[in-house]
Amino acid sequence: MSGKDYYEILGAGRNATKDDLKQAYRKMAMQYHPDKAPADKKKDYEEKFKEISEAYAVLSNDEKKAQYDKFGSAGMGNVNQEDIFRNADFSDFQDIFSGYGRGFGFDEIFKGVFGGRMGRQGYRYETRGDKGEDLEYTLSINLKDSAFGTEKEIRFFHNVKCPECNGSGSRDGKIITCDKCHGRGVIQTYKRAGFITFTSAQTCPKCHGQGNLNQNPCKVCHGTGRAKKEANVKVRVPGGINSGDNLKMTGQGNYGKYGQGDLYIKINVMEDNFFKRKGDDVYCNVKIPFTLAILGGKIDVPTLRGTAVLNISEGTQPGTILRMKELGIHNEMRRNVGDQFVVAEIEIPMGLNERQKKLLIDFDEEMKKSKHRFKFW
Numbered sequence: 339m340s341g342k343d344y345y346e347i348l349g350a351g352r353n354a355t356k357d358d359l360k361q362a363y364r365k366m367a368m369q370y371h372p373d374k375a376p377a378d379k380k381k382d383y384e385e386k387f388k389e390i391s392e393a394y395a396v397l398s399n400d401e402k403k404a405q406y407d408k409f410g411s412a413g414m415g416n417v418n419q420e421d422i423f424r425n426a427d428f429s430d431f432q433d434i435f436s437g438y439g440r441g442f443g444f445d446e447i448f449k450g451v452f453g454g455r456m457g458r459q460g461y462r463y464e465t466r467g468d469k470g471e472d473l474e475y476t477l478s479i480n481l482k483d484s485a486f487g488t489e490k491e492i493r494f495f496h497n498v499k500c501p502e503c504n505g506s507g508s509r510d511g512k513i514i515t516c517d518k519c520h521g522r523g524v525i526q527t528y529k530r531a532g533f534i535t536f537t538s539a540q541t542c543p544k545c546h547g548q549g550n551l552n553q554n555p556c557k558v559c560h561g562t563g564r565a566k567k568e569a570n571v572k573v574r575v576p577g578g579i580n581s582g583d584n585l586k587m588t589g590q591g592n593y594g595k596y597g598q599g600d601l602y603i604k605i606n607v608m609e610d611n612f613f614k615r616k617g618d619d620v621y622c623n624v625k626i627p628f629t630l631a632i633l634g635g636k637i638d639v640p641t642l643r644g645t646a647v648l649n650i651s652e653g654t655q656p657g658t659i660l661r662m663k664e665l666g667i668h669n670e671m672r673r674n675v676g677d678q679f680v681v682a683e684i685e686i687p688m689g690l691n692e693r694q695k696k697l698l699i700d701f702d703e704e705m706k707k708s709k710h711r712f713k714f715w
C-alpha cells in the first residue's frame with residue numbers, strides 16, 4: 339500500500355481491536371510526548387506525536403477507519419488535517435495530555451503541534467459554539483491533609499478574555515460574514531480518485547471555520563480574543579479525599595467565545611512512611627517491648643491526631659492487630675470516621691548485661707518447672 343500505513347505507525351496489527359489501538363496509541367503518545375523530548379529532538383518528537391495522533395484519530399473513528407481500510411491513505415487524500423481531527427475522540431487520554439507540567443493539557447500541545455485548537459467535550463476539535471477548554475491540575479497532598487481536609491492555594495495559567503478587545507478579537511469591531519462560506523464555516527469539496535468521487539466538508543480556508551472575517555485583528559491577542567493569565571486560586575480539599583478523586587472548579591478553565599471552561603483538580607495523596615490507608619482506616623506497625631507484651635500495660639503510639647494511649651493486654655502475641663476506635667480518616671463526604679489498626683510487633687532486646695541474662699536464665703528455669711513449657715514447633 340502506498341502512503342501512510344496508520345497501523346504500522348501505531349505498531350498495531352491489521353485486525354487490532356479498538357482497545358488494542360487505544361493501548362498502542364497510549365504507549366506511543368507517552369513515549370513521544372513533546373514535553374519528553376530532549377532539547378535537540380523537539381521537532382522530531384512533535385512530528386512523531388503528530389503522526390501517531392493522526393493515525394489514531396483515523397483508526398479510532400469508525401467511519402474514517404472504514405474509508406481507510408478500503409482505500410488506504412489514498413482514500414484520505416482529500417481529507418485535510420483539520421477534518422481528520424474534527425471528530426477524533428481523545429477523551430481517554432486526558433491523563434497523558436495533562437500532568438506534564440504547567441497544568442496545561444491537550445489543547446496547548448495541539449496548538450503547538452498542529453497550529454490548531456482543540457475544544458472541550460472529549461477534546462474534539464473545537465467547533466463554533468463551544469466554550470473554552472477544561473483544564474486539569476494535579477495536586478499532591480500528604481496523608482494528614484487527606485484525612486482531615488485542608489485548604490491549598492494553587493497557581494496555574496489559563497486563558498481569559500482578552501482585556502484589550504474584550505474578547506472580540508477585533509481592534510475596531512469590524513467583523514464581517516465570510517463571503518466564501520457565507521458564514522457556515524465549512525465548504526463542500528469534491529475530489530475524484532479513479533472512478534470514485536469523494537465529497538467532504540472542509541473547513542473554510544478563508545475564515546478558518548469561524549464563519550466571519552476579522553478585518554482588523556486585535557494586536558494583543560492576534561484575533562483569538564484570548565489572553566494567557568496566571569491564576570491563583572484557593573482550593574478547599576475535603577477530609578477523606580483520596581488519590582484519583584477530582585475537584586471541579588467551575589469557570590477556571592480556558593476562555594472561549596461561548597464561556598469559560600472548568601478546572602479539574604486531580605488529587606494525589608502521597609505515601610506516608612508510617613501509616614497505610616485502607617478505605618477510611620489506617621494501619622501501622624508498632625514495636626512493643628516483650629515484657630509489655632507478656633505482662634500487659636499501656637503504650638503511647640502515634641496517631642493522625644497526635645500520640646494516644648494503647649492498652650496492651652497480657653500475653654499479646656506478635657502480629658496481633660489492635661483496634662483504636664475512630665482514630666482514622668475523617669471522611670466528610672461519607673460522614674464517617676475510620677479506625678486506626680496497630681499491628682503488634684514484639685521487640686526482642688539485644689546486648690543484655692550479665693544481671694539481665696541471669697534473670698532470664700532464672701525465669702527460664704522457672705518456666706521449665708511449671709506446666710508452661712515453651713514449644714518450638
Ligand SMILES: [Zn+2]
Binds near residue numbers: 547
Ligand atoms: Zn468562510
Ligand SMILES: [Zn+2]
Binds near residue numbers: 556
Ligand atoms: Zn484582543
